[in-house]
Amino acid sequence: MIAEISVQVYTYIFVGLTFSLYLVIAWISRVRDTKGFYVAGQDVPALANGMATAADWMSAASFISMAGIISFNGYVGGQYLMGWTGGYVLLALLLAPYLRKFGHFTVPDFVGDRFDSNIARLVAVVCAIFISFTYVAGQMRGVAIVFSGFLKVDITVGVVIGMGIVFVYATLGGMKGITWTQVAQYWVLITAFLVPVIAISIKLTGESIPQIGMGSQLLGEDVHLLDRLSQINEDLGFANYTAAFGWDHQLLNMFCVTLALMAGTAGLPHVIVRFYTVKNVRAARWSAFWALLFISLLYLAAPATAAFSRYYMIDSIQGKTREELPKWFNHWEQTGLILWFDDGDGRLRYSNREDNEVFQSGSGSNVTLTEDYKFDGKLVKQNETVSIKVIQIDHQKWIDKVGGRDWRPVLTQQKLSGPDKDIMVLATPEMAELSNWIIAFVAAGALAAALSTASGLLLVISSSVAHDVYARMINPQASEAKRLLVGRTVIGLAVVVAGYFGIYPPGYVSQVVAFAFGLAASSFFPVIVLGIFSKRVGTIPAIAGMVAGIGFTGSYIIGAVYLGMEPWCFGIEPTGIGTIGMLVNFTVTLALTPLCPPPSQKIQDMVESIREPEGAGQAVVIEEATEH
Amino acid sequence: MPEPSDPEKSATSGAAKPEVRAALARYWRSNVKIMISLLVVWAVAGLGCGVLFADALNQYSIGGYPLGFWFAQQGSIIVFVFVILIYCCLLNRLDRKHHEELEQLRREGKA
Numbered sequence: 001m002i003a004e005i006s007v008q009v010y011t012y013i014f015v016g017l018t019f020s021l022y023l024v025i026a027w028i029s030r031v032r033d034t035k036g037f038y039v040a041g042q043d044v045p046a047l048a049n050g051m052a053t054a055a056d057w058m059s060a061a062s063f064i065s066m067a068g069i070i071s072f073n074g075y076v077g078g079q080y081l082m083g084w085t086g087g088y089v090l091l092a093l094l095l096a097p098y099l100r101k102f103g104h105f106t107v108p109d110f111v112g113d114r115f116d117s118n119i120a121r122l123v124a125v126v127c128a129i130f131i132s133f134t135y136v137a138g139q140m141r142g143v144a145i146v147f148s149g150f151l152k153v154d155i156t157v158g159v160v161i162g163m164g165i166v167f168v169y170a171t172l173g174g175m176k177g178i179t180w181t182q183v184a185q186y187w188v189l190i191t192a193f194l195v196p197v198i199a200i201s202i203k204l205t206g207e208s209i210p211q212i213g214m215g216s217q218l219l220g221e222d223v224h225l226l227d228r229l230s231q232i233n234e235d236l237g238f239a240n241y242t243a244a245f246g247w248d249h250q251l252l253n254m255f256c257v258t259l260a261l262m263a264g265t266a267g268l269p270h271v272i273v274r275f276y277t278v279k280n281v282r283a284a285r286w287s288a289f290w291a292l293l294f295i296s297l298l299y300l301a302a303p304a305t306a307a308f309s310r311y312y313m314i315d316s317i318q319g320k321t322r323e324e325l326p327k328w329f330n331h332w333e334q335t336g337l338i339l340w341f342d343d344g345d346g347r348l349r350y351s352n353r354e355d356n357e358v359f360q361s362g363s364g365s366n367v368t369l370t371e372d373y374k375f376d377g378k379l380v381k382q383n384e385t386v387s388i389k390v391i392q393i394d395h396q397k398w399i400d401k402v403g404g405r406d407w408r409p410v411l412t413q414q415k416l417s418g419p420d421k422d423i424m425v426l427a428t429p430e431m432a433e434l435s436n437w438i439i440a441f442v443a444a445g446a447l448a449a450a451l452s453t454a455s456g457l458l459l460v461i462s463s464s465v466a467h468d469v470y471a472r473m474i475n476p477q478a479s480e481a482k483r484l485l486v487g488r489t490v491i492g493l494a495v496v497v498a499g500y501f502g503i504y505p506p507g508y509v510s511q512v513v514a515f516a517f518g519l520a521a522s523s524f525f526p527v528i529v530l531g532i533f534s535k536r537v538g539t540i541p542a543i544a545g546m547v548a549g550i551g552f553t554g555s556y557i558i559g560a561v562y563l564g565m566e567p568w569c570f571g572i573e574p575t576g577i578g579t580i581g582m583l584v585n586f587t588v589t590l591a592l593t594p595l596c597p598p599p600s601q602k603i604q605d606m607v608e609s610i611r612e613p614e615g616a617g618q619a620v621v622i623e624e625a626t627e628h
Numbered sequence: 629m630p631e632p633s634d635p636e637k638s639a640t641s642g643a644a645k646p647e648v649r650a651a652l653a654r655y656w657r658s659n660v661k662i663m664i665s666l667l668v669v670w671a672v673a674g675l676g677c678g679v680l681f682a683d684a685l686n687q688y689s690i691g692g693y694p695l696g697f698w699f700a701q702q703g704s705i706i707v708f709v710f711v712i713l714i715y716c717c718l719l720n721r722l723d724r725k726h727h728e729e730l731e732q733l734r735r736e737g738k739a
Contacts, residue, residue: 070701078678078700085705086674092712093663093670097719211702215692224692242697244682255679262674282720289712296705303701533660611656613723614730 010440011150018188018444019165022451025184026169026177044179046283050290052182053274055189055448056456057084057265057291058298059135060142063189063449068421070306074233074241077306079258085292085299086258087265090525092288095266096275098532098610100284103276106460107269107524108468114531115542116603118473123546127523128269128464132457133497134516135270139457140502142450149335149426150443159502162447166455167495170462171488175277178455185448186294192445193298193425197305200312200432210304229311236314237352241307249571256576263582264517267524270456273463281613309424312431317358319347328430336361336388337426338419341408344399350418359411360420361388370410454498462490515557518574522549522581530589535607538599541592549585553578647733655726662718666711673699673707 044052062084070077102110108128112121140159147158169177197210205225207213217224230241245251265271274291275284316326325348332338339359340348350358366385373380375394380386391411397404411417426446429439466487471478478486523546530537530545557574559565567573569580598604677685682696690698 075682075697075700078697078704081701082674082678082704085708086670089667089670089708089711093666093715212691215690215698217692226693226697242686242694244679244686244696244700246683251679251683255675258675258679282723285712285716285719289709289716292709292712296709299705300702608652611659612652613655614727 007436007439008151010437011443014437014440014444015151015447018184018448021184022165022169022181025181026172029176029180030172044176044277044279046278046286047290048183049179049274049278049283049287051186051294052179052277053271053287053291054294055182055186055452056274057271057295057453058189058449059453060139060145060446060450062298062302063193063446064142064145064422064425067302067305067309068424070303071310071424072418072421074229074239075244076239076254077303079254080261081299081303083258083261084265085295086262088288088292088295090262090266091271091275092285092292094529094532095272096284096288097281097613099272099528100275100278101281101610101613106276106463106468107272107528108464109472110531111524111527111542112468112472114603114606115527115539116599117539117543120527120539120543120546121468121472123543123550124524124527125464125468127519127546127550129461131269131516131520132461132464133494133501136454136457136461136494136498137501139450139454140498143447143454144502145422145426146443146446146450149332149337150440156503159499162451162454163495163499163502166451166458167492170455170458170491170495175273175459178459179277181455182452185452188448189445189452190294190297192442192448193305194301195438196429196432196434196442197301197308199434199438200308200428201304203432204308204312210301210308214304214307225307225311229307232311232314236350241310252570253573253576256572256579260521260576260578260582261517263521263525264578265520267520267528268516269464269520269524270453270460272524273460274456305425305428309428309431313419313424313427314350316431317348318350321346321348326431328427331430332423332427336365336420337423339388339392341392341395341411342399343406343408352418354409354412356412356417357408358418359408359416360418362414362416362420365389367391367407367410367414367416370413373405458491458494458498461494462487465490515554515574518553518557518578518581519550521578522553522585526582526585526589530586532607532610534593535604536598537589537593538596540596541589544592545585545589548588549581552584553581556581645733648730651726651729651733655722655729658722659719662715662722666715670708670711673711674704678704 066077066080069080099107099110102113106128108121108124111124112118140162143162144155144158147153147161148155151158153161169181198208201207201210201213204218205213205216206219207216214225218228221228226242230243233239233241245254275287278284278287317329329338333340337360339361341357341359342348343355343357348357349355365388367388368385369380369382371382375386375390391407394404395407398406426442429442466483466489470486471483475482526549527542527546530542556565556567556569556577560567560574560577567577569577572580599607677696677699679700682700685696685699686694688695693702
């Protein structure tokens with residue numbers, strides 16, 4: 001109990017320290033003009049921009065959920081690793097240098113100017129706002145998990161505190177404040193991620209480099225970790241950990257998901273906008289390199305965290321009695337991320353079959369009944385929901401043979417079997433029995449990951465509304481001060497909306513995020529690539545392509561997720577449909593192009609000037625750039 | 629202070645001399661060539677070795693990992709980092725060459 005309290009105290013200390021650090025940085029780098037507000041005055045060094053981009057990109061999902069997803073899916077989890085890093089290659093080679101040369105503020109700005117159309121601009125603004133909001137909601141859920149899991153604070157209070165902090169430094173410092181805060185957040189989150197995985201690697205394999213440890217033999221045994229893991233998975237009825245797919249539809253699915261995530265990453269507005277903040281084209285290229293290098297530190301370690309924690313988790317709970325279960329199990333059982341519904345033999349059994357006894361409470365902590373049932377004489381009707389706590393009490397009665405029923409089939413049917421994937425990262429330090437301060441530091445790291453991404457996204461929302469809609473479309477004569485005021489007001493509103501989504505998360509968070517990637521892949525990516533690499537593509541084909549891409553992807557995802565539609569397109573899951581949407585966009589645009597007039601000479605000159613690495617006055621600056 | 633470039637005042641506006649346009653066209657062709665070769669490496673490492681051929685590669689092993697699995701969770705990411713590094717080096721060299729070419733033209737009074 002004493003240890004429990006001190007983790008909490010440490011967490012308060014670390015969260016307090018890091019939050020004050022962020023506020024101090026924001027105060028030092030506060031800004032007064034719109035250029036500093038949206039693109040940090042375009043004087044951020046490539047190295048710092050790389051770190052900030054890495055922190056911006058690595059969200060609560062990367063930090064908390066990704067290793068967990070890999071842990072439960074093994075080989076297939078690689079689609080996220082490859083998709084989210086491979087997208088940077090597309091970004092660096094196809095987009096970043098040219099968008100920097102273009103030199104305005106936002107992605108809709110590029111789309112609107114290149115295709116000389118306010119309709120195109122508006123479509124791009126709507127996409128940017130939608131993508132950003134779906135993403136922010138995910139970050140707020142991450143903040144909520146950390147606050148309730150580590151600090152035992154009410155979720156609402158946690159979200160309000162988190163949003164308050166983001167609000168202060170985003171409105172005060174704009175992009176400049178956010179950039180330098182993100183540099184600090186990068187170091188917090190990468191340290192918090194690497195220390196536990198190194199510790200658990202040493203514990204299991206004796207290797208201090210996790211990536212080597214993952215391929216090594218288990219300490220004191222004559223078997224490789226990955227072989228043992230595959231063996232355990234097969235014994236318990238799960239898919240082999242390392243086995244890949246033959247030429248079937250699972251392979252097609254993985255291919256589509258990977259490609260959709262890659263193109264989606266390259267098309268995400270909050271990532272693209274980072275490349276507007278550097279000095280010049282050359283620095284934009286180096287920024288992309290530094291960003292991926294910094295990201296790869298976490299992404300190369302995540303598969304190791306996944307494999308180690310899966311082996312360790314199963315090894316430490318399988319067949320144990322209540323008294324033998326490790327401390328971390330009891331701790332996280334209170335949060336509902338892992339629950340034990342025994343079959344009466346008093347020993348825990350985790351498997352992928354009917355005899356599984358490990359469950360989770362799910363995001364709402366409620367269970368929908370499949371038939372009418374009486375709890376202590378109180379009737380609950382079919383399709384009504386009951387708290388998981390009530391179910392646990394009733395199940396315990398069944399174990400004690402004093403009434404109640406076996407609830408495991410109901411929970412399995414509602415997809416609540418197995419622990420919540422988020423536990424794999426959050427509980428790893430406790431599994432490895434690390435010091436309390438490291439456990440607390442992981443909480444600060446997870447918060448850094450969530451807040452850095454949230455702040456970047458909020459700025460995109462604000463710039464989309466205040467710059468693209470207000471300054472470019474509604475009131476082009478607006479003064480600098482007025483634009484800044486609108487920008488700050490919009491951030492304030494966006495914070496409130498995002499906070500609402502954090503407290504009342506929309507159902508199917510993972511599918512909503514799939515929506516964001518699918519839309520980015522099928523809308524922004526093709527239109528920006530064609531805008532740069534073709535001088536011939538004009539306004540009408542570009543708008544038609546975007547609308548067709550979004551329309552196809554959007555209706556497929558909504559149909560498959562919410563309306564129970566069969567995934568009719570070669571059985572491709574909603575997560576991967578962005579790939580097809582992207583092909584639809586490219587096809588429609590390129591098919592219409594010969595039928596429509598080419599863009600004006602002015603636009604063609606603009607494309608030429610984007611390709612030209614030296615602009616008016618730029619040559620001198622390239623020589624002066626000292627950071628490389 | 630670097631200003632965001634104004635497309636209309638840029639070095640290669642419609643009124644640019646043919647020599648300058650030719651230099652940009654040459655630069656652009658080399659750029660696209662480098663880009664496509666590197667994208668092929670990107671596709672082979674990620675989508676190829678990590679997804680399409682992962683099953684076949686899994687019969688070999690590297691450092692205790694099945695090879696296809698290694699590509700999906702480690703190798704592809706390492707290749708991606710190097711692809712961008714090589715791109716930066718090649719393109720920055722190309723930029724320098726292009727800059728010198730333009731300087732040459734300027735000295736000759738053709739730009």
